[in-house]
Amino acid sequence: MKTIPSVKGTRDFYPEQMRVRSWLYRTMGRVSTLFGYEEYDGPFLEYMQLYAAKSGEELVKEQAFVFQDRGGEWITLRPELTPSLARMVAQKQRQLTYPLRWWSFGPMWRYERPQKGRSREFFQWNIDLIGANSPEADAELVAIGAVFLREVGLEPSEVQILVNNRRLVDAQLEMLGIPGEQRPAVLRLIDRRDKMSPQAWEAYALETVGLEQTQFAGVRVMLENAALWEQSEELVRLFKALEALGVGEYVRYAPEIVRGLDYYTGTVFEARDADGEFRAILGGGRYDNLVAAVGGTPLAGVGFAMGDMVITLVLQKFGRIPSAEELAPAPVLVTVFDAETQYESMAVATELRAAGIPTALYPEVAKLGKQLKHASRIGAPAAVIIGPDEAAAGVVTIKDLVHRTQQTVSRQDLPAILRTLRPENPA
């Protein structure tokens, strides 16, 4: 009989992979909580209209997993969380307390060609500060991204958060005489510069976007001007706040960052590896109206999203993923000597668990050698043996599997001794 395969673009999380996902989730949660954010979650299924309102029905059908339910309604597996966030906020807009600080981590689905750093089923951290409109609010979100990068062990020389401001870009385009209706195309042009050859890019600018030579030259000057941010009061305040928040070294102005979506209206940012090897690690920015497409009173905010795949590739490249032992220390193994003493073994295991020590009990009578081999294979720091003599004397034998030593101790002392051999589970 043949094994049924998994679906293309999905992933199996064996304990080895799951440890990493859980570590990312824990770290995202810790950082979010440190900044005063509350965890929330939307449904995984939403009506297609919720996304179509923002992106158009055709695009949703092309890029998302959609299907008709039994009543003929189009259902979508959420490709992003923001529309659900908008719906949830709009539903309780008057009861909620602003500024609202919410974060979430969960699966999203997109119908894309699976490749390095991209799958059809992936996990994403979303974090938003809603109902506050200031460069200092924007700085908080950038700082959260930076603190996360620092928490997972990435250095400012390895990753940077690149920041720009849509209003600054807009003012520049205005000065170049590029009319409002042409600007979305120019933003897409800027977005594509590092994905095309200089020649192809110039041709795209002049022929497809329809820029004049002087306008194109002006755009190029803007993209090279590392001091342009000084003309934006918002960016000046943003960078000052980032220094005060202690993350200045992780952040720099980058005129080429515009973020594709129409949605953003002020500060935009994304995190990149310094070598430019990978796609954006996270991306976000300020929006004027979260609830525009779903009804409700206009509400401004700032937020970002970070998928689990690119950050994992970056962490792998720099060797920053903690070891299995650090992420999920193996349990102590309590062995079972024979059918009689196994109840003593169960009692000892129960005492250890009551003391908070993760403890696996060998689940049947078997040769001791086989059980000790199992202890080694699961990475147990120690095995506990209770034979008839030990049971009678109220003692146990500890085999320290790391230092290859052995000692006999009283049952009362056992938890304290094992605690010295085994690292704590990470918070």
Place this chain on the structure above:
Amino acid sequence: MKTIPSVKGTRDFYPEQMRVRSWLYRTMGRVSTLFGYEEYDGPFLEYMQLYAAKSGEELVKEQAFVFQDRGGEWITLRPELTPSLARMVAQKQRQLTYPLRWWSFGPMWRYERPQKGRSREFFQWNIDLIGANSPEADAELVAIGAVFLREVGLEPSEVQILVNNRRLVDAQLEMLGIPGEQRPAVLRLIDRRDKMSPQAWEAYALETVGLEQTQFAGVRVMLENAALWEQSEELVRLFKALEALGVGEYVRYAPEIVRGLDYYTGTVFEARDADGEFRAILGGGRYDNLVAAVGGTPLAGVGFAMGDMVITLVLQKFGRIPSAEELAPAPVLVTVFDAETQYESMAVATELRAAGIPTALYPEVAKLGKQLKHASRIGAPAAVIIGPDEAAAGVVTIKDLVHRTQQTVSRQDLPAILRTLRPENPA
């Protein structure tokens, strides 16, 4: 503009609901880890064949969310985790270390009529011990369920794990002369007793199942015989192990528990509230061959699943859901006095976060009264004020919002003082 509704049978997790889900997940994780289990996860999307192999294509199409992908393949939103577990184990059957202890928590989907304790999108804890075949292994899983119930504060007088053994039932039916091919129908009959009137149930037994009067009487005697377990060596050993594991008071023999699925072959169990008000809180049992339907060498195991909805109803009924403050203590609020001192406020907030204290910073300059009102509304235990005088003197003012007191302290002392006002975040 009208708000787009959420999909029927899905749930929005506002922070209030999310705190409870996260607490259940944390508790399931802590208990699983204490018993030496490793976290894993399967994909959320699987080919329909994976489920059809176990339940038949028609049943899957009727009870699950299924749709065709762009290649015409039928995809299913996982209605349960066991088939993914079987596939994952079969794929790496020779590399894995047995006994294998794995647990998971995540969303599942079933196309059911939403009602109290049942939704179309729900969360489920799955935990399995694979590659061990003994009543003591079964006892471990029952004990895990019991320790979880104890950890969330439910008493043995409020919830019980009811245990039976399929082989014992089988032996009884054999003695009553009920042939093997009729026994699945008799198991369904037993399963339905508490869902039908005595008259309807008897008619169902005699007419639909086709039992003879003496056989039906024998089944009834079996269901009333609270001492029958003494005839099962497996159950005798199981109950002895449960005593040694310290959970005897949470467990009892229940001849009426058979669990519907053909899948189970030995011990079966489910947790019920003592008043019988709700459906099963958890259900599981021993199986002979996890990987039967997906290829691979036969592999025995024992496991259970617990959804998030019934346990939540039970916990609500008994008032055992911890308060918002216990589940997710609110952050301290650092206020912003004016445009100048706000950078001092940012620095103080950064110091507090570095000290591990969750801290929200007011994200813009606003009247102090408004900021303090916000602190109260989010439940902050304290607000920190840094005006020009405080900034000059290197001190801060703490407003204790619980005891309604105020003091001025040095910045160095601030973290230690706030730590006494604010509970730790739960592990």
